[in-house]
Amino acid sequence: MRTYLDCVPCFFKQALDAAKLAGANKATQKKILNDLAKEVIAFDLNECPTAMGRILYKLVRTTTGRHDPFKKLKQKSNELALSFYHRLKAKVNRSQDRLLTAIELAIAGNIIDYGVKHSINIDKEIDKIFKEEHKVIRQEDKRLFDYSAFKHALKKAKKILYIGDNAGEIVFDRLLLEEFKDKKVLFAVRGEPIINDALIEDAKFCGIDRYARIISTGCGAPGAILKFCSLSFRKIFQDADLIISKGQGNFEALAGEKGPIYFLFRAKCPVIAKHLRCDIGDIILKKAN
C-alpha cells in the first residue's frame, strides 16, 4: 500500500511520541522532528507508510541511544494478556465455532498497538473484548471479512506462515494457532525492536513456541516489507501455502504482494479506513488481491 499525504502529520506525531517515551529532552525531540522533516522531503510516496515507520523509529533509536524504549511496555502487555489467557481460552471452548471465535479474539487483540493509537490502556482494552462477548464482531461484508474462504484455505494448507504484530497481542494469536492443530506453522516476528511490536523473546514468553516455530522477518520495520526482509524469510514467504498477515503494519507492507495471504486486522486510522472503504474499528479478514 502506498503512503498517503494524510500519513505525514501522523509520522511527526509518532516520532514525537516515541521520542518522549524514549526520555528525549526538548532539544533532542526537536532534532528528531527536524531530521524526520528531511526524511519526509526525500520520501517516495510509492513506498508503504511502514517504510517511513522503519525510518522514523530508527531515527528515534539512534538519536536517543535508547535501543528498545518500549521494552517495559511490551513486557507489561505480555504479562497482562497472559493473565487473561484462561478466560480467553474458555471463550473459545464455549464457542460453537471455535475457529471463528479464535479469529475474533486474535483481531480483538490487535487493539494492543501503540504506534497508531499513541496511547494504550491494556486493562481497559481487554475489558472491552470481554464486553463484546455476546456481540458477533465479524462483518457481513465478504469484501472485508471472508471467513468461509479463509476456513477453506486453512483446511487445505500444509505450510502456514503467521506474521505476528504486537507484544501482548501475540497471546491472542496463540489462541488461533492452537486451533491449527497438526499444521506446520512458522510464526514470524520483527527483526529489531520497533514500537511495541513482538520480538522473538516476546513470542517465547507468550508460549508461541509450543504451537509454532518462531522465526524473524529480518526486517526492523513495523510491518514485513519484503525487500527489507532476510533472504531466508522471503524463501519461507514464497513457499508457504497460507500466509496470515496480522495487524495494520503488515497489511500496509504486504497489501501489494501476490500470494496466499490473508490479512487479519482492525482498521485503525482514517487513512486505512478510506483506503479500504470501511469504518475505523472495522475488523478485517481479507485475502490479498
Next chain:
Amino acid sequence: MRTYLDCVPCFFKQALDAAKLAGANKATQKKILNDLAKEVIAFDLNECPTAMGRILYKLVRTTTGRHDPFKKLKQKSNELALSFYHRLKAKVNRSQDRLLTAIELAIAGNIIDYGVKHSINIDKEIDKIFKEEHKVIRQEDKRLFDYSAFKHALKKAKKILYIGDNAGEIVFDRLLLEEFKDKKVLFAVRGEPIINDALIEDAKFCGIDRYARIISTGCGAPGAILKFCSLSFRKIFQDADLIISKGQGNFEALAGEKGPIYFLFRAKCPVIAKHLRCDIGDIILKKAN
C-alpha cells in the same frame, strides 16, 4: 505563547487541509508539505504557533495561486450567523445579565474556526449554542473566567480595541459590541486573507461598522502578532485602555504581551488546554498576566 513541539504535526495537518481546500493536486500538496518541512526545521520555537500559521497559509497561497481559498466558506458563515442574529439578540434581551449572556454568546461563536477543527458544520454548531441555552457555560474558576474583573475594566474603559477572529463569529462579537453602548470601540480584523478569519469586508457585511470603527491589524497571521502588525495598529494597541482579544489565534499571538488585555476564547486543542491547565472546550475570559 511559545510553540510546543506538539504543534508540529498539526502544522502539517493544517497545511494539507488548506492545500486540498485550495484545490491543489497531489503533487502540489506534496510540494507544500516539503516546503513546510523546511520551514519547520528553520522555525524558532520561541515564536508563537500563529507565526507558523502565517508562514504555512502563505505557503499554500503562493504555491496554489489561490489568494483566498476560504472566501466562500467565510461568506456562508457570515450569512448563516446573520440569519441567527435575531434569535441571538432575543437571548440577550431575555437575559437577567445582558453583558454576561453577550460574552457567553461571543465565546460560543468562537467555535466557528476552520484552522483548529479542520472541518466545520456551522448549522450544527449554532444549534449547539441554542441547546446550551439553559446551561450556564461560564466557569466558576476565576483563573480562567474572571467576569467581575472584566465588567469593572469595561465600565472604566474609554478606548476599547476589540481584535476579532473568524468570519461568522463576528456576528456573535457584534452582540457584545452592542452592549458597550456609547464607548469608543475599534474592531480590528486581519490584514490579509488567512483561513476563515474575518477581513474588513466580512466585518462590514456583518454590520460591525454600526457599533465600532473597523480597522486592520496589518498582519496576515491568524492572530495579531504585534511585530508583524502595522505601526498604526500598534499605536492603537498601546493607547487602548481595554483590549479584547478574541479567539485562540489572538491568544497565542498576544499571551506574552503587556497591556489591559482580556482574552476571550474557547480552548480548542490539547496544546492550549495543557498550557492553560484546562480542558478542551473550556471557555476562557482571562486577563493578560
